[in-house]
Amino acid sequence: MLTQIITFLIFVAVIGCILYGRRLIRTEKVDAVFGNPERALGGTHWVIVGSSFLLLIWLYYSWDIAKGFYPKSANELCQVAKVNDSLLGLKYQFPIEEREFKSTSQIKKENKNLKLILEEIQNSQKIDNQQKIVLTGFINKTNQLIPLLTNEDLIENETKQRISDITGKINLLTENFQKPDYPFETEKELNERLKAVSEEGGWGIVKVQSGTGSIENTMEVPLIPATDRGLKFHAAAQELNLISDEFFKLRNHNPQFKSQIKQLKDNIKSYRKGLNDSEEVASTYAKNIVKIARRIEFASIYPPNALNKMQNAIVKFDDAQIKAQGGLRFIDILLFPAGTIVASGPSCSEQGSGRWLPKPSDTFNKFILMSKPSVGYKDIPLLWIDMVDVSKMIGFILPDWIADILPGDYPVHTKDGLVKENFKGKVLKIVTGDFNLFKVPVPYGHIWDSFLRVFLGLVFGILIGVPLGLFMGLNRFAKGFFDPLIELYRPVPPLAWAPLIISVLGIDNTGKVFLLFMVSLSIMIISARAGASGTQLSKIHAAHSLGASKKQILRYVIFPNSLPEILTGIRVAVGMCWGTLVAAEFLAGTTGIGFVENVAKKYFQYEVIWITIFIMGMLGLLFDITLRKIIDKTIPWRGKG
Amino acid sequence: MSDLVSENLNMIFKTPKGETVHALKDLNFTLKKGELLTVLGPSGCGKTTLLNITAGFIRPTSGVITLNKKEIDGPGVERGMVFQQGALFEWLTVAENVNFGLRMKKEDPIKTAKKVDEWLDIVGLKGFGNTPTYQLSGGMQQRVALARCLINDPDLILMDEPLGALDALTREKMQSLVLKIWKETGKTIILITHSVEEALLLGERLYVMAPRPGRIHKEYNLPFASMGLNEDLREIKKNKDFSAKREEILEMIWNMEEEIMGKDV
Numbered sequence: 001m002l003t004q005i006i007t008f009l010i011f012v013a014v015i016g017c018i019l020y021g022r023r024l025i026r027t028e029k030v031d032a033v034f035g036n037p038e039r040a041l042g043g044t045h046w047v048i049v050g051s052s053f054l055l056l057i058w059l060y061y062s063w064d065i066a067k068g069f070y071p072k073s074a075n076e077l078c079q080v081a082k083v084n085d086s087l088l089g090l091k092y093q094f095p096i097e098e099r100e101f102k103s104t105s106q107i108k109k110e111n112k113n114l115k116l117i118l119e120e121i122q123n124s125q126k127i128d129n130q131q132k133i134v135l136t137g138f139i140n141k142t143n144q145l146i147p148l149l150t151n152e153d154l155i156e157n158e159t160k161q162r163i164s165d166i167t168g169k170i171n172l173l174t175e176n177f178q179k180p181d182y183p184f185e186t187e188k189e190l191n192e193r194l195k196a197v198s199e200e201g202g203w204g205i206v207k208v209q210s211g212t213g214s215i216e217n218t219m220e221v222p223l224i225p226a227t228d229r230g231l232k233f234h235a236a237a238q239e240l241n242l243i244s245d246e247f248f249k250l251r252n253h254n255p256q257f258k259s260q261i262k263q264l265k266d267n268i269k270s271y272r273k274g275l276n277d278s279e280e281v282a283s284t285y286a287k288n289i290v291k292i293a294r295r296i297e298f299a300s301i302y303p304p305n306a307l308n309k310m311q312n313a314i315v316k317f318d319d320a321q322i323k324a325q326g327g328l329r330f331i332d333i334l335l336f337p338a339g340t341i342v343a344s345g346p347s348c349s350e351q352g353s354g355r356w357l358p359k360p361s362d363t364f365n366k367f368i369l370m371s372k373p374s375v376g377y378k379d380i381p382l383l384w385i386d387m388v389d390v391s392k393m394i395g396f397i398l399p400d401w402i403a404d405i406l407p408g409d410y411p412v413h414t415k416d417g418l419v420k421e422n423f424k425g426k427v428l429k430i431v432t433g434d435f436n437l438f439k440v441p442v443p444y445g446h447i448w449d450s451f452l453r454v455f456l457g458l459v460f461g462i463l464i465g466v467p468l469g470l471f472m473g474l475n476r477f478a479k480g481f482f483d484p485l486i487e488l489y490r491p492v493p494p495l496a497w498a499p500l501i502i503s504v505l506g507i508d509n510t511g512k513v514f515l516l517f518m519v520s521l522s523i524m525i526i527s528a529r530a531g532a533s534g535t536q537l538s539k540i541h542a543a544h545s546l547g548a549s550k551k552q553i554l555r556y557v558i559f560p561n562s563l564p565e566i567l568t569g570i571r572v573a574v575g576m577c578w579g580t581l582v583a584a585e586f587l588a589g590t591t592g593i594g595f596v597e598n599v600a601k602k603y604f605q606y607e608v609i610w611i612t613i614f615i616m617g618m619l620g621l622l623f624d625i626t627l628r629k630i631i632d633k634t635i636p637w638r639g640k641g
Numbered sequence: 642m643s644d645l646v647s648e649n650l651n652m653i654f655k656t657p658k659g660e661t662v663h664a665l666k667d668l669n670f671t672l673k674k675g676e677l678l679t680v681l682g683p684s685g686c687g688k689t690t691l692l693n694i695t696a697g698f699i700r701p702t703s704g705v706i707t708l709n710k711k712e713i714d715g716p717g718v719e720r721g722m723v724f725q726q727g728a729l730f731e732w733l734t735v736a737e738n739v740n741f742g743l744r745m746k747k748e749d750p751i752k753t754a755k756k757v758d759e760w761l762d763i764v765g766l767k768g769f770g771n772t773p774t775y776q777l778s779g780g781m782q783q784r785v786a787l788a789r790c791l792i793n794d795p796d797l798i799l800m801d802e803p804l805g806a807l808d809a810l811t812r813e814k815m816q817s818l819v820l821k822i823w824k825e826t827g828k829t830i831i832l833i834t835h836s837v838e839e840a841l842l843l844g845e846r847l848y849v850m851a852p853r854p855g856r857i858h859k860e861y862n863l864p865f866a867s868m869g870l871n872e873d874l875r876e877i878k879k880n881k882d883f884s885a886k887r888e889e890i891l892e893m894i895w896n897m898e899e900e901i902m903g904k905d906v
Contacts (some may be wrong), residue, residue, distance in 0.1 A: 032787070217761070243762075244784075245709070289767070424794060444680075536728065538724045538725075538726065538728035539728050539730065541696070541698055541722065541728070542722065542724060542728040542789075543730075543745075544695075544697075544698070544716035545696055545716050545717070545718070545720060545721055545722040545790075545795075545799075546718065546721075546741050546742035546745060546789065546793060547717070547718035547742050547745050547746060547793065548742075548745040549745070552745050555732075556741075556744075556745070557730065560730070560732040562731070628891075635732070636773065637731035637732055637774075637775045
């Protein structure tokens with residue numbers, strides 16, 4: 001429903017915006033010449049058109065339009081696929097989709113094989129003439145088997161009868177199939193089927209097992225026929241399976257053929273028995289000849305016109321089932337781009353873009369589901385709030401040795417088994433957080449973890465990098481001393497450090513924060529250094545003659561003067577940190593957005609993968625917009641001084 | 642006696658190529674309190690070097706320069722400086738820029754705010770206190786630079802081509818302002834300029850400097866600055882005496898430039 005409304009709205013928006021754009025062009029008073037950048041100003045309506053197209057492509061290629069407008073179509077096409085599959089074996093016997101009869105191509109193939117083996121035997125140096133004659137005799141005998149099968153006069157009446165039985169069955173099926181109430185389902189059957197359908201669920205996300213925290217319950221295409229049309233195809237497919245089984249069990253073996261082949265087999269068998277170990281080559285040739293004979297025996301080779309009626313019946317049924325498909329064929333072609341359900345066969349799965357591109361509606365549903373703190377991902381919510389006692393934080397921040405360095409001893413239990421608390425013990429309780437205070441909400445979850453890592457890495461990088469960078473921009477010693485260190489580690493891609501740092505500092509926050517600190521540190525140092533060394537000399541001179549001390553010049557002139565560079569550096573560092581973090585979470589970890597994506601990848605949860613991509617994009621955008629706002633607010637003079 | 646006294650001032654630079662450049666040679670002069678000195682000369686004659694030494698940004702190779710009998714060995718509040726481009730702190734507003742010196746001295750912000758208002762009024766920027774400096778025109782920026790320098794009450798004001806980047810009209814207005822401030826505050830001023838007219842108009846005394854080595858070529862005592870305090874500056878420019886002096890100095894500088902060109906060829 002939602003998909004339909006959105007698709008409709010998109011069309012309205014696109015048409016409206018295009019009309020608006022046309023009118024704007026016509027009524028444009030300011031005729032800016034080509035090349036004037038003013039011509040590119042504005043154009044929100046084209047933004048709407050652009051994003052609408054993007055959404056439309058998503059809706060279309062993820063097959064969500066098909067799902068939204070024809071929710072039953074996938075299930076019905078699945079039934080069509082079953083019929084196609086059942087029909088395939090029979091169809092291949094005739095030049096319906098192939099170029100020639102199966103019998104013809106089989107004969108051609110075996111003739112060719114026999115010819116090859118004959119040439120090989122005649123050219124072989126390893127067998128003597130005597131054996132060559134015997135083997136050539138076998139080949140001729142095998143060759144003579146084929147006319148016994150293809151001669152119309154030799155075909156048995158019983159075989160003829162059974163072929164006409166099968167043809168009759170196909171014709172009956174065709175006749176029944178065209179009746180509206182086929183397959184004559186009873187009310188009980190109908191109820192059972194509908195119950196099974198509702199148990200199986202629909203196309204897309206249907207059921208949520210929030211208790212287990214897993215959301216691996218998206219259905220691709222439901223198998224059980226849900227509609228009358230689908231049922232028709234389903235029933236026909238079952239009948240066709242039986243018919244085709246019956247046909248393939250049938251053998252066109254007349255008594256002459258049977259005796260011939262038995263004789264041939266016996267001859268070859270006794271010949272091979274008579275050979276000694278040194279004549280293995282001849283034995284192998286004989287074995288290959290018997291293989292070809294067996295293939296001829298079990299191939300469905302019939303005289304040229306014997307199956308004509310059956311072919312007609314199959315073509316008729318095929319026409320009937322294609323006619324019964326009606327609009328379904330066009331839905332399959334038009335609304336299932338880059339792959340079809342029918343092509344996936346009776347197993348009925350989404351193939352092509354429908355497989356790896358999740359439907360917007362499903363993705364949205366899953367996102368809502370994952371956003372619920374009780375579901376989350378791997379038992380951890382994406383972003384939620386936990387009530388944490390302040391005492392825990394105090395205990396975390398205060399180091400335990402505060403209690404240790406106090407004079408006196410910790411309390412020891414008395415003879416009566418009681419423990420009398422003393423001052424030192426009380427202090428220990430405070431520094432370890434073993435007391436109750438009020439609780440405050442603290443965010444946690446995958447998104448928060450990733451955010452916090454980036455934030456901490458950045459903050460540490462800024463706190464150390466900016467002063468160091470300024471110092472390096474102003475002081476020869478600092479520049480010379482720290483330059484080798486920084487230039488040695490900076491050019492290394494941060495991810496190259498990741499395995500080392502993660503194995504030394506652990507897969508939890510410490511390692512990642514340190515990695516991000518390394519990333520942001522070098523960027524902050526370089527930008528702060530560039531800012532400091534880029535200060536105009538006249539400004540520093542002015543500050544000197546206005547009586548500013550060295551410290552004041554650093555604080556009030558050089559620092560604000562390098563702010564644009566520093567803030568640009570922070571913006572770059574955020575991007576770099578974000579990229580590095582996700583990759584580091586891929587590498588190792590138990591929480592974080594990158595971790596979620598990595599796990600989703602292992603289970604082919606395409607929706608989750610796309611959700612994580614979306615979250616990362618949004619967070620990156622959020623960081624950037626915030627920073628842009630900060631930059632606009634704090635350094636409005638940038639580029640204007 | 643708050644005189645600026647220069648004794649045998651020498652400044653020798655070494656270029657990266659190893660050549661020595663005699664920027665200033667045996668400079669001797671005395672500037673009395675309240676005098677307005679303009680310095681004129683072709684480029685490369687050491688005007689800016691002289692100013693930088695006076696401000697204390699660089700040390701002379703030899704010789705001594707004293708202000709109030711105290712040797713100059715570094716920048717100080719008693720010598721205010723106005724730069725060609727204003728050198729304003731664009732992260733501060735007009736008022737904050739003017740207030741900068743007092744803030745560095747950690748003076749009471751309430752008192753300094755009053756003082757800043759007064760000075761903004763004097764330089765004609767009343768009501769612009771909260772404007773960011775990057776929104777000001779070139780002339781207004783120079784007014785801020787002047788006020789910022791003067792609020793510190795320096796004994797000596799050094800101006801390095803302060804009006805060089807301004808258009809003709811603004812320039813004339815600023816010249817009047819400089820004269821007005823000079824008269825009202827009685828400060829000693831050294832003003833470096835490229836413009837002969839400006840040097841004649843503003844200078845009570847005028848040094849024409851010559852290059853290679855940098856030295857004082859000729860010294861003038863001029864009446865025009867005192868006249869400018871009462872008269873319209875444009876009227877002074879029509880003065881015959883003024884025109885004659887201008888032609889004389891222009892020719893002098895032309896000859897110097899030709900001499901340099903000849904040397905180069």
